[in-house]
Amino acid sequence: MTQVIAIANPKGGVGKTTVAVNLARAWQQAGHRVLLVDSDPQGSARDWYQASQNQGREMPVVVGVDRPVLPASVQPLRGAFDRIVIDGAAKLQEMTVSAIKAADFILIPIQPSALDIWAAEDLVELIKARQAVTDGKPPAAFVVSRQITGTRLALDAHRALEALALPILTARTTQRVVYAECMSTGSTVLDLEADGPAAAEINALCQELETWLARISTGTGDA
Ligand SMILES: Nc1ncnc2c1ncn2[C@@H]1O[C@H](COP(=O)(O)OP(=O)(O)O)[C@@H](O)[C@H]1O
Numbered sequence: 497m498t499q500v501i502a503i504a505n506p507k508g509g510v511g512k513t514t515v516a517v518n519l520a521r522a523w524q525q526a527g528h529r530v531l532l533v534d535s536d537p538q539g540s541a542r543d544w545y546q547a548s549q550n551q552g553r554e555m556p557v558v559v560g561v562d563r564p565v566l567p568a569s570v571q572p573l574r575g576a577f578d579r580i581v582i583d584g585a586a587k588l589q590e591m592t593v594s595a596i597k598a599a600d601f602i603l604i605p606i607q608p609s610a611l612d613i614w615a616a617e618d619l620v621e622l623i624k625a626r627q628a629v630t631d632g633k634p635p636a637a638f639v640v641s642r643q644i645t646g647t648r649l650a651l652d653a654h655r656a657l658e659a660l661a662l663p664i665l666t667a668r669t670t671q672r673v674v675y676a677e678c679m680s681t682g683s684t685v686l687d688l689e690a691d692g693p694a695a696a697e698i699n700a701l702c703q704e705l706e707t708w709l710a711r712i713s714t715g716t717g718d719a
């Protein structure tokens with residue numbers, strides 16, 4: 497059964513594309529047939545894929561769908577892939593709505609500052625509006641992104657996140673140079689430093705997401 501995972505947050509620079517390519521690669525390495533859909537007109541995931549062609553490694557294929565037709569575009573691809581990762585667009589608008597409608601699960605990377613969290617309110621409202629008419633689907637959760645290593649999530653940030661009343665994953669990514677390197681070189685942290693701390697973060701994220709995705713497979717969250 498195909499699972500469509502949308503990585504959404506209309507704020508730019510929160511790490512959507514970084515999380516998307518690393519998750520897609522991790523799932524590919526785990527033996528899944530993975531497609532990465534670049535829904536951002538800026539095309540960062542497509543740029544990453546192009547750069548990856550010089551790596552000599554077979555990375556997950558990236559296709560661009562940057563018109564708000566994601567549900568119709570993704571539907572015929574179900575079956576050909578096990579996991580379809582949608583790299584979300586900047587700006588809250590029809591592209592984000594389209595990604596929410598196409599998704600079986602929504603992962604929201606969020607930087608741990610109160611300002612960033614308040615900025616996510618509209619997205620959360622959109623998701624909850626969708627869930628209200630589709631029997632609670634798709635489930636959605638925050639993943640803290642680009643946390644400064646060695647710091648704890650500030651109390652005010654944690655409270656602000658909790659106020660948005662969506663689950664917050666335990667796994668997170670921290671601010672590490674290797675994440676930026678993988679974007680510019682068309683690689684992933686799993687390829688650049690397979691035993692490094694960033695790869696451990698991505699693997700932990702995968703492991704935590706497995707529980708969520710298993711629930712979708714058993715029919716409790718299917719679209
Ligand atoms: N965990 C991280 N550590 C360091 N740099 C990061 C991290 N996540 C993202 N970046 C960098 O921040 C910038 C924005 O990330 P990106 O994934 O493109 O965000 P978005 O897709 O949300 O706009 C990129 O230059 C990327 O390399």
Ligand SMILES: [Mg+2]
Binds near residue numbers: 513584
């Ligand atoms: Mg991006």
